[in-house]
Amino acid sequence: MTDRQHQPSGAILPLSLQGVGLFRDGKRVIKDVDCTFEGREDNAPGKTFIVGPNGAGKSLLLRICHGLVRPDEGRVIWLGDAAKDANTVKKRQAMVFQRPVLLRRSAQANIDFALSLRGIPRSERSDRVQALLQQTGLGRLAKTPARALSFGEQQRLALARALAIEPELLYLDEPTASLDPASAHMVEDLVEQAVSKGTRVIMSSHDLAQTARMADDVIFMHRGRIKERAVAADFFNAPKNDLARDFLDGKLLWWRRRSIYGSEGEPCG
Amino acid sequence: MDTFLDALSAAFALIFAGDADLLQILSLSLQVSLSAVAIAVLIGMPLGGLIAIRRFPGRQVLIVVFNALMGLPPVVVGLGVYLLLSRSGPFGVFGLLYTPTAMIIAQVILVVPIIVSLTRQTLDALWREYSETLNSLAASPAQSLVAVLWDARFSLITAVLAGLGRAIAEVGAVMIVGGNIDSVTRVMTTAIALEASKGELALALGLGIILLLVSVCLNLFGHGMTRLVTNEATQ
Numbered sequence: 205m206t207d208r209q210h211q212p213s214g215a216i217l218p219l220s221l222q223g224v225g226l227f228r229d230g231k232r233v234i235k236d237v238d239c240t241f242e243g244r245e246d247n248a249p250g251k252t253f254i255v256g257p258n259g260a261g262k263s264l265l266l267r268i269c270h271g272l273v274r275p276d277e278g279r280v281i282w283l284g285d286a287a288k289d290a291n292t293v294k295k296r297q298a299m300v301f302q303r304p305v306l307l308r309r310s311a312q313a314n315i316d317f318a319l320s321l322r323g324i325p326r327s328e329r330s331d332r333v334q335a336l337l338q339q340t341g342l343g344r345l346a347k348t349p350a351r352a353l354s355f356g357e358q359q360r361l362a363l364a365r366a367l368a369i370e371p372e373l374l375y376l377d378e379p380t381a382s383l384d385p386a387s388a389h390m391v392e393d394l395v396e397q398a399v400s401k402g403t404r405v406i407m408s409s410h411d412l413a414q415t416a417r418m419a420d421d422v423i424f425m426h427r428g429r430i431k432e433r434a435v436a437a438d439f440f441n442a443p444k445n446d447l448a449r450d451f452l453d454g455k456l457l458w459w460r461r462r463s464i465y466g467s468e469g470e471p472c473g
Numbered sequence: 474m475d476t477f478l479d480a481l482s483a484a485f486a487l488i489f490a491g492d493a494d495l496l497q498i499l500s501l502s503l504q505v506s507l508s509a510v511a512i513a514v515l516i517g518m519p520l521g522g523l524i525a526i527r528r529f530p531g532r533q534v535l536i537v538v539f540n541a542l543m544g545l546p547p548v549v550v551g552l553g554v555y556l557l558l559s560r561s562g563p564f565g566v567f568g569l570l571y572t573p574t575a576m577i578i579a580q581v582i583l584v585v586p587i588i589v590s591l592t593r594q595t596l597d598a599l600w601r602e603y604s605e606t607l608n609s610l611a612a613s614p615a616q617s618l619v620a621v622l623w624d625a626r627f628s629l630i631t632a633v634l635a636g637l638g639r640a641i642a643e644v645g646a647v648m649i650v651g652g653n654i655d656s657v658t659r660v661m662t663t664a665i666a667l668e669a670s671k672g673e674l675a676l677a678l679g680l681g682i683i684l685l686l687v688s689v690c691l692n693l694f695g696h697g698m699t700r701l702v703t704n705e706a707t708q
Binding site for chain 2: 270271272291294295297298299301305307308309317318321365369
């Protein structure tokens with residue numbers, strides 16, 4: 205906590221991970237992760253992308269940051285002024301998962317639920333719900349059961365629900381991995397809009413073209429470790445890490461990962 | 474074979490005559506069992522939900538215990554409640570023995586384990602799906618509990634019907650704590666037992682047929698409600 209920085213009141217960022225490690229089934233799946241995510245006030249990048257092969261630990265790292273998974277080693281520290289209260293920290297973050305999990309309710313009720321959890325009065329909720337549905341192109345599907353929506357619509361709804369609480373920090377776990385190009389494009393647009401409004405985004409992605417297009421800075425993970433963190437342009441033009449270079453060249457092959465994992469087991473990601 | 478035909482005609486005669494005694498017994502049966510199920514739902518659903526969504530030491534033991542309690546013999550429960558409510562028992566001062574209230578208490582004890590276990594099982598599956606998302610949305614345990622109970626409400630109708638079936642069909646507990654007093658604590662099952670012991674087999678069976686019909690109607694109602702709303706609102 206020696207590097208505590210004072211942000212304008214109200215921010216929970218920066219977020220600092222110190223020596224974070226995680227075990228699953230006796231295997232170390234996250235190792236020695238040290239990194240800091242600055243708040244937007246520091247002119248820090250708005251979008252950090254986490255890339256790496258399957259099983260690198262990208263999703264787990266997002267979950268550790270978000271507090272869904274408690275690390276076995278190290279600390280997750282919130283350094284912002286508003287971060288003294290754990291409840292505030294929890295309520296200022298949102299996450300969209302690779303497979304959207306929606307409540308067995310209508311599209312609008314899903315968003316309404318997220319707002320109600322923040323204690324927003326019923327009278328204000330309705331307008332905000334409709335605005336979010338319009339913004340995500342789901343206006344005419346407001347009353348449709350969420351689980352009857354197409355996969356792309358479900359993911360947009362999950363994103364709308366996450367954005368409803370106007371999070372300071374938004375985690376996206378490969379949100380476009382299972383979407384067709386048009387749906388993926390819509391999701392990307394919505395993410396960009398949120399970033400332009402001041403939301404800090406940490407997103408994992410398998411799509412290098414998407415990463416190159418959107419990312420401000422990139423974290424490259426391999427076997428549970430952060431191997432490189434760089435500004436996006438630098439990462440793509442001149443990666444310093446050999447594995448990162450192989451990864452970008454498409455040479456970090458499945459068999460090679462597997463042979464490496466053979467000794468230590470395969471982390472889940 | 475004659476007995477069955479006599480039973481059928483007895484049942485129809487009772488139904489169409491609108492026999493006052495029958496209506497009184499039937500209404501007490503429904504009153505006692507529906508009250509017991511309502512109270513058991515209020516206790517059992519939150520409890521079953523908590524066991525489903527919280528992780529605590531002894532959780533597995535609790536699950537096994539409630540599963541086992543689903544098979545509680547009604548006479549044993551009746552005896553236990555009798556001892557508690559009898560004059561010399563710890564709750565004797567309330568003078569509840571041989572009242573419908575005592576019957577409700579006994580049936581609540583019989584039904585709660587069913588509601589708890591079936592609720593827990595239903596919500597277990599939903600919680601596996603929801604837990605990460607609700608956690609991410611910063612829902613408190615209480616808010617999470619309400620959310621899963623609400624979203625599983627149509628599946629939970631089955632639990633309610635199972636509880637109701639248990640309550641309305643049991644005879645051992647209400648016989649012991651109610652005493653089968655005419656116009657006071659006589660319900661369908663105790664009336665059937667009485668008529669059978671008197672050798673009025675046709676009448677007993679007739680009452681049984683009526684009880685069965687009531688039970689079928691309640692289940693049809695529950696089933697219809699589930700289908701109606703699952704088609705409409707949830708997937």
